[in-house]
Amino acid sequence: MSPRDIEIFRAVMTSGTTARAAQLLEISQPAVSQAIQRVEAHATLRLFERVRGRMVPTHEANVLMTSIERYFVGFETVEHVIRSLGSYRHGRLTVACFPALGNCFLPRAIAGARLDSLGIQLSLQVMSSREVQQKVQSGSADIGLMASEMSPSGLEHSIFSSLPGVIAMAPDHPLARRTVVTPADLQSDHFISLNAEDVARQALEAMLARDGITLRNIVETPYSITACELARCGVGLAFVHPIAAVDFIARGLVIRRLSVDVPFRDQVIFRPGKPLSGHAKLLLKLLRVQLDHDCKQVQAALKSRKSASRSG
Incomplete structure (x- = not known):
């Protein structure tokens, strides 16, 4: 054989x-x-x-x-x-990223980076956090971005972002008139939940359980971007990753601060014993610049009462 x-x-x-x-x-x-x-x-x-x-x-x-x-x-x-060795002089990079950042955030960062002028050729692969971990461990990806529910054991890692989750809703939702939403407010409507294994969802539900609050779950999805669109369409309230919400704000989605901080933590990973190339370090720097820009957009949206005034 x-x-x-x-x-x-x-x-x-x-x-x-x-x-x-x-x-x-x-x-x-x-x-x-x-x-x-x-x-x-x-x-x-x-x-x-x-x-x-x-x-x-x-x-x-x-x-x-x-x-x-x-x-x-x-x-x-x-x-x-x-392939990487063959195209090394062109700065070829493979980035594996989980959907909350891979579907909208990374495209925004790439669009603003002008990769051609930086000599970077990029392969962007969007997949589950578990698959991101496997890609980096196997050497099939140079950089990985994944959610905190996956252990980075055996890999070089650092926190990429740690941001309080936000409550997403339709522009005509009664809670859009508020600047801050309390845990008790979450019982006022149907709730769109992330999957049960999501660490942020677990932390939110544990905090609510201590106060005797039970959510009226109507839809469950693994993706914050799906939860954002469901909330924008009026299906219910959603607790989402703030960076995933950025693209939906211009389309009418309203986000509000939760009175207690329940963070979404994301980590960047790469293989140990393999120093990041200059191009990889540059790309990470550009991603952090985009993250800072997006965080400012989120803060502006949280302070805005424009949508709320239309409802009142």
Whole structure:
């Protein structure tokens, strides 16, 4: 059994048919079938059931695939290093970022940075905090931005931001007339919650529970940007990351300060023993400049009573 046979087996597992695997690898379908036969013969196991033209993997095939995926992750890491070395003079960087900052904040920062004039080529990959951690650990990303619920153990890390969460609502919501929202006010409407594993949500609910306050949860979402849009559309109140709310303020979203601070903490991570390049340090500096700018926008929105006056 050769490494090529393993690659063909993986292609069949991911595509579901020998025809698609052949197309993916640009080889003939008989060559795919022969490779699968060699793998099965070497393993002395039946790895696929043939059902209506599809290759349905057996339990043994799925176990084997788990080990093979680990092999390919290592191989893809090597490829990433080679690409990075090949384009090093161009300042190529791969940044993995969780959605609260990756979907709106990073595009704003990139737009204002003029990367071409700085000699930076950027690959921006938006994914869950868990995936960000894995990307940086494997060496597939140079810099990672993730939420605080993920442990940075084994990685170089620092706090990127620690900001009090804000209450988001539609412009005609009665609470828009306030400058500050109290925990008791949160019972006045349906509530849009972040996922149960979100650390900020857990801290908010623990604080409310001490006061005997229960939220009227109506929608749960893992993303602050989704919660912002739901709140803007009048679905209910939402407790969100303030930086995620910035793009929605111009579209009518109202944000208000909560009378108690419940922070969203974000961290920047990178691999130990691998000093950040000059381009990476420059990019982080630009991100912090954008963060400072966005924080000022958030503060201005929190002080504004323009939306509230329209409601009154």
